[in-house]
Amino acid sequence: MPGPILILAEHLKGEIADITFEMLGIGRKLADELKVTLHSIVFGKEAESIAANLGVSDSVFVVNNPQMDIPSTDIASNILKSLIEQKNYSLVLIGGTNVSTGIGPKLSFRSGLPFINFCRNIWVKDGMVGFTSQLFGGKILSDVGLPGNRGIICIYPGSFPSNAGKSDKKPSIETLSLPAEETKVVFKQYIEPEAGDVDITKQDVLVSIGRGISNADNISMAEELAAILGGAVCASRPVIDQGWLPLSRQVGKSGMTVKPKLYLSLGVSGAPEHVEGMKDSGLILAINTDPNAPIFSVAQYGICADLFDIIPPLIEKLKT
Amino acid sequence: MDIVVFLKMVPDVVEELVVADTGKSLDTQFLRMKLNDPDDYSLEEALILKEKYGGTVTVVAMEAAEVDDVLFTALAKGADRIVKIPGDWTGIQAPAIAKVLASYFSSAGRQLGPDTLVLLGSQAIDDLEGEVAPYLSEILGAPYIGVITGISLDAEKKKVSVIKEFAGGLRGEFELPLPCVIGIQAAEKPPRYVPVAKVRSIMKTAKIETVDIAPPEITSGVTIEKMFIPEAAGKAKMIEGEPEQISAQIIDLLKETGILRR
Numbered sequence A: 001m002p003g004p005i006l007i008l009a010e011h012l013k014g015e016i017a018d019i020t021f022e023m024l025g026i027g028r029k030l031a032d033e034l035k036v037t038l039h040s041i042v043f044g045k046e047a048e049s050i051a052a053n054l055g056v057s058d059s060v061f062v063v064n065n066p067q068m069d070i071p072s073t074d075i076a077s078n079i080l081k082s083l084i085e086q087k088n089y090s091l092v093l094i095g096g097t098n099v100s101t102g103i104g105p106k107l108s109f110r111s112g113l114p115f116i117n118f119c120r121n122i123w124v125k126d127g128m129v130g131f132t133s134q135l136f137g138g139k140i141l142s143d144v145g146l147p148g149n150r151g152i153i154c155i156y157p158g159s160f161p162s163n164a165g166k167s168d169k170k171p172s173i174e175t176l177s178l179p180a181e182e183t184k185v186v187f188k189q190y191i192e193p194e195a196g197d198v199d200i201t202k203q204d205v206l207v208s209i210g211r212g213i214s215n216a217d218n219i220s221m222a223e224e225l226a227a228i229l230g231g232a233v234c235a236s237r238p239v240i241d242q243g244w245l246p247l248s249r250q251v252g253k254s255g256m257t258v259k260p261k262l263y264l265s266l267g268v269s270g271a272p273e274h275v276e277g278m279k280d281s282g283l284i285l286a287i288n289t290d291p292n293a294p295i296f297s298v299a300q301y302g303i304c305a306d307l308f309d310i311i312p313p314l315i316e317k318l319k320t
Numbered sequence B: 001m002d003i004v005v006f007l008k009m010v011p012d013v014v015e016e017l018v019v020a021d022t023g024k025s026l027d028t029q030f031l032r033m034k035l036n037d038p039d040d041y042s043l044e045e046a047l048i049l050k051e052k053y054g055g056t057v058t059v060v061a062m063e064a065a066e067v068d069d070v071l072f073t074a075l076a077k078g079a080d081r082i083v084k085i086p087g088d089w090t091g092i093q094a095p096a097i098a099k100v101l102a103s104y105f106s107s108a109g110r111q112l113g114p115d116t117l118v119l120l121g122s123q124a125i126d127d128l129e130g131e132v133a134p135y136l137s138e139i140l141g142a143p144y145i146g147v148i149t150g151i152s153l154d155a156e157k158k159k160v161s162v163i164k165e166f167a168g169g170l171r172g173e174f175e176l177p178l179p180c181v182i183g184i185q186a187a188e189k190p191p192r193y194v195p196v197a198k199v200r201s202i203m204k205t206a207k208i209e210t211v212d213i214a215p216p217e218i219t220s221g222v223t224i225e226k227m228f229i230p231e232a233a234g235k236a237k238m239i240e241g242e243p244e245q246i247s248a249q250i251i252d253l254l255k256e257t258g259i260l261r262r
C-alpha cells in the first residue's frame, strides 16, 4: 500500500502560482488511481487564505510563518522531511520554478528519497509510478523509474493542465505550529521590475527575436519591422543576457507574459521557459531555420527559412 | 575573497543528439561537449567580483572532452588557478558530482575557508537528479541560494548580498554569510570575450593542476528506462516558397486577420 501524496503549494506575493494548480490536478489523478489521499502544504503569512483555494487536495497543512513567504530551502526541507517521516508519503511534488529551486535536492539529501527533475508526465502502471522527464532543453525525453516507488518529483511548469487543479470545495486545514528555525539566508526586499522604455505587455504587435538574430547590429532590422507594424521588439533570454536589449523586453519564465494580437517570432527555438510567456498570444507566426524547432508546435503559422532572407523583402513590401 | 568556480561540460544541443543502442543514454560518439551556459556566467561573475573586491578565482572542473580548452580560456580571462579532477565521469549523476566537488575541499592544501565563495551554474540541462549546488551545500554544511544574477560583498567581507530572479521581472534581494554556495543564473555583464591567440599562448606556458578524487559510491535511486527524441507536435501550418512569395503570403495573412489594414 503506497503512502499519500504531498504537494508543496507555491505562491508569490500572495498570488497562487499556476504550477500549484498543475500539481494539484495531476496529484489528484495519481492519488485516485493509487487510492491514496492527497495533501498540500503552504508556507507564509497568507498561508491560510491560500489554503482555502486548494480544495482539490483532501487536506492542507498551513505553516503560518511570515519568514516563509519566500520559502527558505533549509526550513522548507526540514519541515517536509519531518512530514515525510510522519505520513510516509510516497510522492512529494514540488514546482520546477525559481521560487522553489533547491528545495527538492535538499529534501532528497535529508530524507534519503530519490529526486527526479524536469518531470513532464506521470502515470501509474501495475501499481508502479512512471515518469517522463525532459533533458537537454527538451531535445530528449526520458522515461524514468523509481525502483522504490517513492520519491520527490520536480514538476516542469506548463506540463499539466491547471484547470484540473481548481475547485470550490473547501479542504480540511491543519495549522502546523513549528519551533522557530534559524536560516542563514535572509530575505531583504523585493525589487520590482524596472519600467522599460516600452511596456511589451501592452503591445498589439510584438516582433520577438532570439539567438538567431546573431548580433546586436541586426536588431535594427527587427525594430524597423516592428515600427511598420505598429508594435515593439521583445526577445528571448539569450538576447537580454547578452545585454542587447533591456530586461523589460524579455518574454518568458523570468521575464514578462505577453498576449499581443500578433507575435512574430524570429530565430527563437521555443524553449518551454520562453513559451510560458507567449503561448496565449493571438496569432503566432514563427520563422526558424530548424524544421524541428519546438516553436513550430506553438505557432499557428511557421516558415522554415533564414530570417535574413525573409525579413528584408517583407519590410520592402510593407513599405510600398 | 577565495572564489571557487565549478564548471561543468554538457552536450551541445545545437548538434543533433543521438540515443545510444541501449536506448538509455546518448551516443557519445556524436556528442560535442560545451560549457554549461549558466557556468559561463558564473565564471564571469567570479571575475567581476575579483575586479571589484580583490581575492583569487580558482576554476575547478571534472575531466571531460574539451575541458582543457575551457580551463585555459578561464585562465586567459583572468582566473588565477585552474584545476582538473581526472577520471572518466561519463554518466555521473548530480548527487555524486556534488560528492566529488565536496571532496575537493578536503584534498591536500585546499579548504572551505571563512572567506570562500563557491559559485556554480544554477542548473544544467542534464540535471535529471537535481541541481548540483544545493546538494553541495548540504554536504559542505554551507548556506545556499540559487537563480542568482548579481552578487555584492559587504564592507567587512563577511556577508554577500545577492539578487535572485523570481518571475515576471520580479527579483528579490537576499543576504547570506560566507562561506556559501551560490547557483548563478546570469552575471551582471555578458561573459567577456578572449581572443583565441591569447588562449593559445597561455596554453604554452600555463599548467592545469590536478586533484585526484575517487569516484563516490552513491546511487541516486532513479533509473533511466528509455531515452527518446520527442515527436514534433507539428501544429503550425507551414508557409513555403521563395522569400518573395513568403513575404507576400505573410502580408496576406496579416490582412486577413485584421492586423494590417489596407
Ligand SMILES: Cc1cc2nc3c(=O)[nH]c(=O)nc-3n(C[C@H](O)[C@H](O)[C@H](O)COP(=O)(O)OP(=O)(O)OC[C@H]3O[C@@H](n4cnc5c(N)ncnc54)[C@H](O)[C@@H]3O)c2cc1C
Binding pocket: A098, A137, A209, A210, A211, A212, A213, A235, A236, A237, A238, A239, A250, A251, A252, A253, A254, A255, A256, A266, A267, A268, A269, A270, A271, A272, A273, A274, A277, A287, A288, A289, A290, A293, A305, A306, A307, A308, B123, B147
Ligand atoms: C530558470 C530559467 C529561466 C529562464 N527564463 C527564460 C525566459 O524568461 N525567457 C526565455 O526566452 N528563456 C528563458 N530561459 C532560457 C530558455 O531555456 C532558452 O535557453 C531560451 O529561451 C533560448 O533562447 P533562443 O530560442 O533565443 O535561443 P536558442 O535556443 O539558441 O535558439 C535559437 C534558434 O534560432 C534559430 N536560428 C538560428 N539562426 C537563424 C536564422 N538565421 N534564421 C532563422 N532562425 C535561426 C535556430 O534554429 C534556433 O532554433 C530560462 C531558462 C532557465 C533555466
